[in-house]
Amino acid sequence: MLSQKGPACSAAEQSAYLLSWFGEYSDLQRDDFLHVLAEKYTPFGLAGDGTLGLSHLTIGNPDAPPSLFQCRMSLFDQWFQGL
Numbered sequence: 001m002l003s004q005k006g007p008a009c010s011a012a013e014q015s016a017y018l019l020s021w022f023g024e025y026s027d028l029q030r031d032d033f034l035h036v037l038a039e040k041y042t043p044f045g046l047a048g049d050g051t052l053g054l055s056h057l058t059i060g061n062p063d064a065p066p067s068l069f070q071c072r073m074s075l076f077d078q079w080f081q082g083l
Contacts (some may be wrong), residue, residue, distance in 0.1 A: 014079050021072050029069050036073060040080050 009017070025033060066074070 018076065025069070032069075033073070033076075036076070 022030060022033065
């Protein structure tokens with residue numbers, strides 16, 4: 001469940017952001033996001049072993065800044081956990 005904690009925005013605003021972001025995503029990003037979303041709402045994710053999630057969104061160069069998509073997925077993860 002999306003968080004209602006924190007000063008940043010309400011759960012309704014978080015949902016609006018997610019819908020807006022989803023509309024901007026490429027097909028590949030949408031697929032990645034849907035896997036992350038499925039993992040959040042199912043006990044073991046789509047793979048059945050709990051291996052999906054933000055870990056598969058790593059970047060090749062550890063010194064490079066994260067992409068906008070990675071930042072959004074990190075924010076979604078924080079919202080989902082209620083941080």
